[in-house]
């Protein structure tokens with residue numbers, strides 16, 4: 252019988268050296284994981300090993316270091332493919348992150364397939380990264396942007412979405428998990444409905460990929476984008492997944508090295524996938540180290556991480572609800588471990604500053620979702636977002652901290 256190791260948060264925390272420090276004389280409580288997660292030792296070591304052992308430019312070299320660097324870089328592509336269950340390695344394009352992935356699709360797919368009179372659908376809870384590129388495309392092409400409304404709890408209204416869909420719809424771009432509310436959207440339903448009209452669907456997986464099991468083939472999404480740094484990997488690297496036939500039909504995003512087959516002053520032919528979309532020397536070190544993050548998550552297990560984070564969410568929701576004047580923004584049917592809140596009479600910025608003096612890191616503001624804040628009629632929230640290494644004791648510290656904040660403003 253296989254031995255199942257119990258989820259051991261104490262051991263996990265030992266792998267994240269940054270957590271073991273004091274801030275303003277208090278042990279650090281890091282609750283800003285939706286902005287970026289901390290990195291475990293294997294990721295930090297992979298970065299050092301690359302620069303100390305085999306730093307070289309990839310693909311072009313035949314010397315030993317270049318071959319090793321290329322193999323490691325391509326190894327991450329395979330690990331990322333498996334992580335989201337893409338069918339083929341050609342469907343995994345390395346980017347700088349979620350934002351660049353969306354811009355790539357809006358620019359390249361948009362240029363080729365979207366024209367005046369076409370429609371693009373997004374939702375009220377999109378991050379600016381999944382709004383602005385589509386607005387830019389609409390300005391350029393004369394296409395129209397429509398927005399799926401949400402309930403007061405923070406769920407998208409599927410019936411309203413269905414009303415927006417038509418033969419004119421060419422793209423539906425939806426966030427899988429809201430960074431401001433924690434809402435897990437019913438993306439499979441959204442995708443199937445869109446496909447009924449021949450529309451393509453891009454899923455913004457920035458907040459989903461660290462917390463949920465991702466299977467792009469089961470979802471049948473056309474594009475899926477995410478960032479390494481929100482799932483325990485380095486900054487500056489991300490993935491765009493696209494269905495191969497679509498990527499093949501799309502023009503390159505940037506021109507330059509590596510994305511060409513042959514260049515003459517008369518005519519240039521483009522490289523095959525995935526290189527067609529990877530112009531210039533990529534972020535080799537961070538891409539290589541991203542593999543260590545994927546392996547780290549796999550070793551602990553997505554299911555175990557998800558279950559533990561749900562425990563933190565339930566515990567945190569109950570604990571915070573007990574604070575007088577505190578209102579949680581985002582009470583969707585299904586959520587990941589994000590709690591956005593407001594405290595009556597106290598500005599979110601003040602909450603963040605005072606919590607910081609107690610060593611507690613939360614994010615405050617509009618979280619790059621200004622239209623969503625407008626929907627709720629608020630300027631911003633304070634947001635605690637939990638990751639695999641957080642604990643109930645840390646949530647208790649947050650609760651104590653918030654009581655202190657309230658006292659200061661009483």
Ligand code: 7TS
Nearest residue numbers: 285286348349350378380430457458478
């Ligand atoms: N989409 C979502 C849903 C996000 O949460 C973010 C970043 C992005 C896109 C952009 O990702 P990037 O890696 O390209 O920057 N969200 C946040 C946040 O909630 N706080 O800081 C960044």
